[in-house]
Amino acid sequence: MSKSSTEVPLFAFGTPGHDRDGDGRTDVDMLAAAWSDPDSRVLVVGPDQVATDEYGLRWIRPADAPAGERVYLGRTGSTTRLAVLVDQVPDTLTPRGVRAAATELAGLDPEAGGLLVHAMGLANW
Numbered sequence: 001m002s003k004s005s006t007e008v009p010l011f012a013f014g015t016p017g018h019d020r021d022g023d024g025r026t027d028v029d030m031l032a033a034a035w036s037d038p039d040s041r042v043l044v045v046g047p048d049q050v051a052t053d054e055y056g057l058r059w060i061r062p063a064d065a066p067a068g069e070r071v072y073l074g075r076t077g078s079t080t081r082l083a084v085l086v087d088q089v090p091d092t093l094t095p096r097g098v099r100a101a102a103t104e105l106a107g108l109d110p111e112a113g114g115l116l117v118h119a120m121g122l123a124n125w
Contacts, residue, residue, distance in 0.1 A: 017114025018081060020074040031072055035062045040080040043115065044068070044089050045123045050101050050116060051093035057101075057112050058093055066090055071122050073115055083119040 024030050034040050041059035044051040044066060051058040059081075068086040075081060089095035098120055 017111040018074045018076045018118070020118070021072070024074070025072050034072065034080045034082060035070065037080065038063065040082055042082045042084055043073070043119050044084050044086060044093050045119045046086050046089045046095065047123055048098055049089040049095040050098055050120070051089050052096045052101055053094060057116060060093070071119070073118050076111055076115070081115055083122065085119075085123045 038061050040062050042062055042065045043057055043059055051060070062082065065082075065084045066086055068084040071083045071085060073081040073083055098116075101116075
């Protein structure tokens with residue numbers, strides 16, 4: 001079967017993304033260090049919203065994260081990825097509905113898309 005120019009591209013979430021680091025989720029010392037590390041990045045999510053900016057998902061430093069349930073998403077390269085689950089994403093973080101964000105931010109790379117799906121799954125667990 002030959003490829004045609006109309007072939008549908010791979011589903012954005014169909015490729016391996018971030019390392020979910022299952023062992024790290026239970027390592028209390030590692031988690032405390034991650035939340036104290038200014039190089040870690042936090043995504044703020046609500047039940048149906050996500051923090052965004054003009055480039056896509058808005059990742060902030062742990063010290064800048066609002067109060068909420070803290071969760072560990074894993075790692076991308078050497079960056080620790082965290083999320084804060086809130087009832088409402090603060091207006092200062094440019095909240096977008098997840099469906100709107102998925103449409104408006106269609107250029108999300110598979111890694112960012114996987115992190116969003118992971119965070120939203122935890123927010124709605």
